[in-house]
Amino acid sequence: MAVVALFVFLLLRLTAGDPAAIIAGDNATAQDVAAIRQKLGLDEPIASQFVIWIGKILRGDLGESFFFKKTIAELIAQRIEPTLALATCTLVLAVLMAVPLGVTAAYKRGSWIDRFVMGLSVLGFSVPVFVIGYALMYLFAIQLAWLPVQGYQRIGDGFGGFIQRLILPSFTLAIIYVALIARITRASVLEVLGADHVRTARAKGLADLPVLLRHVLRNAAVPIVTVIGLGVALLIGGVVVTESVFAIPGLGRLTVDAVLARDYPTVQAVVLLFSVVYVLINLVVDLTYTFLDPRIRY
Amino acid sequence: MSTVLTLPSPAVRPAARAWRLPRNRSVWIGAAILAVIVAIAVLAPYLGTTSPSEIDPGARNRRPGAERVIRHDDGTKTTTTYRMGTDTLGRDVYSRVIYGSRVSLIVGITVALISVAIGLVIGLVSGYIRWLDGIVMRVMDGLMSIPAILLAIALVSLSRGAGLRTVILAIVIPEIPRVVRLVRSVVLSIREEPYVEAARALGLPTPAVLARHVLPNTIAPLVVQGTFVCASAILVEAILSFLGVGIPPETPTWGNIMAEGRALFRIFPHNIFFPSIFLAATVLAVNMLGDGLRDMLDPRLRHRI
Numbered sequence: 001m002a003v004v005a006l007f008v009f010l011l012l013r014l015t016a017g018d019p020a021a022i023i024a025g026d027n028a029t030a031q032d033v034a035a036i037r038q039k040l041g042l043d044e045p046i047a048s049q050f051v052i053w054i055g056k057i058l059r060g061d062l063g064e065s066f067f068f069k070k071t072i073a074e075l076i077a078q079r080i081e082p083t084l085a086l087a088t089c090t091l092v093l094a095v096l097m098a099v100p101l102g103v104t105a106a107y108k109r110g111s112w113i114d115r116f117v118m119g120l121s122v123l124g125f126s127v128p129v130f131v132i133g134y135a136l137m138y139l140f141a142i143q144l145a146w147l148p149v150q151g152y153q154r155i156g157d158g159f160g161g162f163i164q165r166l167i168l169p170s171f172t173l174a175i176i177y178v179a180l181i182a183r184i185t186r187a188s189v190l191e192v193l194g195a196d197h198v199r200t201a202r203a204k205g206l207a208d209l210p211v212l213l214r215h216v217l218r219n220a221a222v223p224i225v226t227v228i229g230l231g232v233a234l235l236i237g238g239v240v241v242t243e244s245v246f247a248i249p250g251l252g253r254l255t256v257d258a259v260l261a262r263d264y265p266t267v268q269a270v271v272l273l274f275s276v277v278y279v280l281i282n283l284v285v286d287l288t289y290t291f292l293d294p295r296i297r298y
Numbered sequence: 299m300s301t302v303l304t305l306p307s308p309a310v311r312p313a314a315r316a317w318r319l320p321r322n323r324s325v326w327i328g329a330a331i332l333a334v335i336v337a338i339a340v341l342a343p344y345l346g347t348t349s350p351s352e353i354d355p356g357a358r359n360r361r362p363g364a365e366r367v368i369r370h371d372d373g374t375k376t377t378t379t380y381r382m383g384t385d386t387l388g389r390d391v392y393s394r395v396i397y398g399s400r401v402s403l404i405v406g407i408t409v410a411l412i413s414v415a416i417g418l419v420i421g422l423v424s425g426y427i428r429w430l431d432g433i434v435m436r437v438m439d440g441l442m443s444i445p446a447i448l449l450a451i452a453l454v455s456l457s458r459g460a461g462l463r464t465v466i467l468a469i470v471i472p473e474i475p476r477v478v479r480l481v482r483s484v485v486l487s488i489r490e491e492p493y494v495e496a497a498r499a500l501g502l503p504t505p506a507v508l509a510r511h512v513l514p515n516t517i518a519p520l521v522v523q524g525t526f527v528c529a530s531a532i533l534v535e536a537i538l539s540f541l542g543v544g545i546p547p548e549t550p551t552w553g554n555i556m557a558e559g560r561a562l563f564r565i566f567p568h569n570i571f572f573p574s575i576f577l578a579a580t581v582l583a584v585n586m587l588g589d590g591l592r593d594m595l596d597p598r599l600r601h602r603i
Contacts, residue, residue, distance in 0.1 A: 122582065122585060122586070122589070123582070125529070125581075125585055126529070126578055126581040126582035126585050127574075127578045127581070127582075128533050128536055128537060128574075128577060128578070128581075129537075130537070130540055130556065130574075131570075131574035131577065131578055134567070134570050134571075134574065135574075138567055232445075233445040233446065234445075236445040236447075236448060237445050237446060237447030237448060237537075240447060240448065240451070240541070241447070241537055241540070241541065244540075244541055245560075255448070255451060256451070256541050256542070256543065258455070259451055259452075259454065259455035259541075259543045260542060260543065262455065264455060267451075267452055267455050268452070271444060271448050271449070271451075271452045274444075274445060274448055275443050275444045275445070275448075278443060278444075278445060279443050
């Protein structure tokens with residue numbers, strides 16, 4: 001899979017315009033452009049460019065940003081903390097909210113909580129992240145003034161401020177993720193609830209909660225974990241947007257800034273990084289199947 | 299096999315389906331909201347709008363409902379009401395929101411049509427021709443391993459001068475793998491059916507088998523998937539424009555209006571609220587239509603899409 005991601009990068013590279021001309025600017029002469037092209041190795045054939053690029057990536061050298069005048073590795077190191085914090089916080093928040101919601105919705109099928117979960121899942125797919133972000137920001141930060149409006153504080157500069165500034169963005173991002181996970185949890189739990197072993201467990205006289213936790217949720221776990229993994233794509237897209245809404249200086253903001261500056265090595269490196277993370281997470285998810293369901297073997 | 303015998307004759311079926319149609323509420327609600335928005339987009343010039351790109355330095359950052367009175371030399375007055383206020387350049391937000399619906403609908407519909415068409419061809423071919431399948435699916439997996447919004451952003455950044463066409467292309471490419479997978483899964487299940495085998499035994503060439511027997515089975519899922527693609531395309535376009543990497547800022551699109559309102563959101567939230575309401579309503583309507591269509595056309599699809 002990782003190899004395939006790299007292969008796609010070649011495609012991205014082929015569709016690019018002439019970066020040398022873009023860097024040189026409008027007033028550059030043909031010689032300037034040629035000099036830059038040579039410096040960046042763009043005069044080599046595409047195939048050897050690709051080999052050089054892959055080789056560098058594998059050695060951990062992501063190259064140098066055209067625009068920020070730093071190595072990309074430095075840039076990413078600078079920006080990774082907020083993104084990591086936001087993503088982790090969202091993931092934890094979303095799973096903690098979505099799984100109980102989904103289970104309850106399935107258990108009390110047709111009740112108000114079920115309708116609420118189904119409504120939320122339709123809304124979650126329809127309302128864009130930034131609309132939710134601005135609505136929450138307006139309500140909690142501007143009208144009620146409970147939380148700071150925007151910005152980010154490094155975890156090293158005080159934990160209180162760090163969490164305070166993280167609540168709104170992670171909640172914003174979590175809503176969409178919750179919609180996805182709760183919907184699948186509900187469907188998956190509903191399926192297991194109808195199974196024979198659940199009826200047996202109930203007939204034995206077990207209380208509802210142990211049945212739900214031990215017999216139902218365990219058997220319903222595989223689709224839930226799968227969708228958590230697949231949802232990371234949504235999460236990554238959401239991070240890019242949320243960071244812009246809440247002015248968080250993370251990797252998502254870096255991507256947008258790099259795109260606006262036409263700094264394409266940076267864009268390439270960040271997109272590659274995100275894709276690799278996504279693929280790795282899904283690999284881990286695949287591996288957890290064996291723990292969740294001993295019937296699955298590789 | 300016995301179900302074949304109990305099926306009503308073809309003449310009765312369309313009527314039965316039409317009779318069933320009104321029971322599905324979400325199709326009707328979705329279609330109604332969508333019809334209103336399409337009407338708004340088509341009738342934009344007749345809905346009391348002014349030019350959406352006209353800059354009025356004298357009327358910057360007005361709140362919704364603010365009035366502007368122009369006194370003429372002969373003593374008469376003209377009053378304009380800014381129903382949704384104005385932005386930092388003094389452009390009428392109401393007109394911009396109304397005209398913005400055009401871009402969103404165009405992007406949504408074009409992306410849906412193009413990606414369904416391309417996905418259909420690739421899916422049919424790769425589902426039927428075994429040796430090609432492996433290669434095509436690896437490329438699709440590769441495309442799918444890059445988060446959609448990120449891939450769209452990267453594609454926009456790599457082409458010079460973003461415009462409507464670039465944005466549409468950048469949204470189409472990440473959508474194609476989803477369509478391909480769907481079509482391929484239908485093809486793989488249909489190709490083993492006895493009637494396909496029979497057709498092949500009778501000597502029907504592959505293109506004819508695909509067109510006559512496989513293609514009709516893909517239509518229902520594709521219509522449903524197409525509406526979902528349309529909804530997600532409208533969202534992605536708004537996100538790209540909002541981030542400033544989409545359609546050029548002069549063009550009134552919902553994402554662009556919001557991008558402009560970002561800086562002064564604390565004081566003038568109306569720049570963001572009105573387009574968001576329209577955007578959310580449109581996407582919700584398209585999604586409801588898709589959900590309803592899916593249940594109506596084939597309840598079994600629920601598990602596939």
